[in-house]
Amino acid sequence: MHSESMQHITHSDIIRFFEDIPEAPIQPVLWPDFSVYGLQVQIKREDLLHPYISGNKWRKLKYVMADAVAKNKTHLVSFGGAYSNHLLALAFAANKLHLQSSACVRGEVVQNPVLDFCKQHRMHLHFISRTEYRNKQAAYESLFAPHIDTYFIDEGGRGELAVKGCEEIMSDISGYTHYVCAAGTGTTLAGIARSAKRNQAIAEGICVLKGAQAMNDEVNEWAGYEVLMHHDFHRGGYAKTDNELLAFVAEFYQKNNIRLDEVYTAKAMMAICELAKQNYYPKGSNILFVHTGGVSLLTNPLSAVD
Ligand SMILES: *Cc1c(COP(=O)(O)O)cnc(C)c1O
DSSP states (O other): OOGGGSOOOOHHHHHHHHHOSOOOOEEEOOOHHHHHTTOEEEEEOGGGSOSSSOHHHHHHHHHHHHHHHHTTOOEEEEEEOTTOHHHHHHHHHHHHTTOEEEEEEESSOOOOHHHHHHHHTTEEEEEEOHHHHHOHHHHHHHHHTTOSSEEEOOGGGOSHHHHHHHHGGGTTOOSOSEEEEEESSSHHHHHHHHHHHHTTOEEEEEEOSTTOTTHHHHHHHHHTSOOEEEOSOSTTSTTOOOHHHHHHHHHHHHHHSOOOOTTTHHHHHHHHHHHHHTTOSOTTOEEEEEOOOOOOTTTOGGGOOO
16 A cells, blocks of 8 residues: 555644543452551553553553654554554554554464454554564564665564653552552553652552563663562463462452453452562552553453453
8 A cells, every 4th residue: 555545644643543532440449458458459440441452552552653653654563472462452543543554473373353353454464483573673674675664663562652651641640659560561660650750659560471570671761760570470471370360350350340361460460469468568558550451352352251
């Protein structure tokens, strides 16, 4: 497709598109351990921003896509696994904004509801080997050269512009002692850490990847100070599940009518419970947990626990 044939989209169109969403509500979390240990825990329902797009992926794309358009790029290229919440969000947003999108998907050719959704939203999929996937910039260069129209977006949308978008999650919030979220790349965590600093709150990330200590440096650099990251709550590694985790998701749903996803938010919420039991949080702490999403029926069909 030629850019001439596309509707001309401006930087401010993109900003307006991403801002045209309802405010995510904040609700109290009901969980016995929290009252036992004298804690108040509230949850910011970023998962409700959109039925298909994972809450923080929406936040992460705003300034990235605006930057692409400001640079006259009409074709967005990114990376992810076959169940990537990020690719899903990118396909949807790019399609809505009349931009082209392509994805390099890690591993062998597969079909699933997420990739079907991406294709239905006109995203072009390139399946690349795990070896090629390791060097994303090289894969991008070889697939999209001379890439006059294309714009590189890193895996998970990570990066400074995405941090800026995530800073807006907490921009109108105050009165909490702790902000807690799940961390994959740590982009979301860095964003909320910036807001936390302004409000004298403590930001904490629960890392869902095993042995991801290397992310600390990058998060600290994005945030501008040393951010607390917990590395002991990944429960065996990325996307690994176990019966205790699944039982927690079911019980949490029963008590709060809120679905958590097994990959990110359930592990993070379980970590808060565990830390509470260890008397980690001072009595009277007022914790705000960010529900970063991941519970779209597309990405998480098994979590329909009712
Ligand atoms: C992608 C994702 C995360 C991780 O966000 P990062 O900014 O990469 O740390 C957390 N929760 C959910 C539900 C996600 O989809």
